[in-house]
Amino acid sequence: MESLDPRVGKGWLMIVLAWLVLTASSVALGAERSPPTADHSKFEALQGPFSSAQEVTEACLGCHNEAANQIRETTHWNWTYDHPETGQQLGKRNVINSFCGMVVTNEPRCTSCHVGYGWTDMNQPPPSEDSAVDCLVCHDTTGDYWKFPTLAGLPTDKPREWPGGSGKMVNPPDLPRIAQNVGASDRQNCGSCHFYGGGGDGVKHGDLDSSLVNPPRSLDVHMSPDGLDFTCADCHSTWGHNVSGSRYQATAKDTLGIDVPGHTDLSRASCESCHGFEPHDKPKLNDHVDKLACQTCHVPEFARGGVPTKMWWDWSTAGRLDEDGNPITEYDESGHVSYLSTKGDFHHEENEVDPISWTT
Numbered sequence: 001m002e003s004l005d006p007r008v009g010k011g012w013l014m015i016v017l018a019w020l021v022l023t024a025s026s027v028a029l030g031a032e033r034s035p036p037t038a039d040h041s042k043f044e045a046l047q048g049p050f051s052s053a054q055e056v057t058e059a060c061l062g063c064h065n066e067a068a069n070q071i072r073e074t075t076h077w078n079w080t081y082d083h084p085e086t087g088q089q090l091g092k093r094n095v096i097n098s099f100c101g102m103v104v105t106n107e108p109r110c111t112s113c114h115v116g117y118g119w120t121d122m123n124q125p126p127p128s129e130d131s132a133v134d135c136l137v138c139h140d141t142t143g144d145y146w147k148f149p150t151l152a153g154l155p156t157d158k159p160r161e162w163p164g165g166s167g168k169m170v171n172p173p174d175l176p177r178i179a180q181n182v183g184a185s186d187r188q189n190c191g192s193c194h195f196y197g198g199g200g201d202g203v204k205h206g207d208l209d210s211s212l213v214n215p216p217r218s219l220d221v222h223m224s225p226d227g228l229d230f231t232c233a234d235c236h237s238t239w240g241h242n243v244s245g246s247r248y249q250a251t252a253k254d255t256l257g258i259d260v261p262g263h264t265d266l267s268r269a270s271c272e273s274c275h276g277f278e279p280h281d282k283p284k285l286n287d288h289v290d291k292l293a294c295q296t297c298h299v300p301e302f303a304r305g306g307v308p309t310k311m312w313w314d315w316s317t318a319g320r321l322d323e324d325g326n327p328i329t330e331y332d333e334s335g336h337v338s339y340l341s342t343k344g345d346f347h348h349e350e351n352e353v354d355p356i357s358w359t360t
Contacts, residue, residue: 048176211305
């Protein structure tokens, strides 16, 4: 039996390598996502009319009959976290938040960002009915679904004024149209709550705000449509509706390296999950990661998408009223709110450099 000419073998190897590079490039450039396998506009159960958002959920559960059970086992539903090492019961429902205070002080307002309907009493667990689960907040693709801020997670069912005293009216959402256009979660779905945490766009986190809905590549190479066009769920992967990531047990480093089937912790919420342990050509740069986080160099500033963040807040000045006894709203020279009678004084800033504290 004759052996293969080594030149032929090398030729095939180059072809295979070229194909792999081209394939990888198409993925890296944000290739189109797999099309859906169902056209929800054709489902009879979603044609409406719907008298409430809960009726939409009931229609969804006619096919997705395990979804409500899965949601009720998640942190997004329970707002609790049982610390496996200390036994503490933590989570938004149980602790005081250093930025927002505590949920029990303003339940219907805070639970406008709950993935359900009608949770008005933090002394009780969330509503147990299947229909209390909100499918649309995570799966709306129209951008028209909105939970009214003071209705404990419900959208308005009639025209209501918002903001209060503004004279502007918010109409009920078109529930049949929204239900017929559901799909996989996108940046806007997650951002409808997470971009506005703390009472305003970008005020709380500094790196999560509405600029990430459609960011330029210079702002976020991963989420930009001109970059990789990632959704939040591409890294914060899900399992039975449970979203990876934790405020209490953050994954600072993915010790498994590049995330592949059979070699995964079901989360890609760290740089190593995609870039591995040696992402740089220069070995010395790779040595730095035993002391430095990737973000130290690769996130040089925050609040840089045109949306300012709160850098200073004095609650003690809250309570001032004008001469007629009405609440006061004041603005700084850039048009940002600088005082509210309900919250006190603030300073907003953009393009902030995170100070690095060196320890030995």
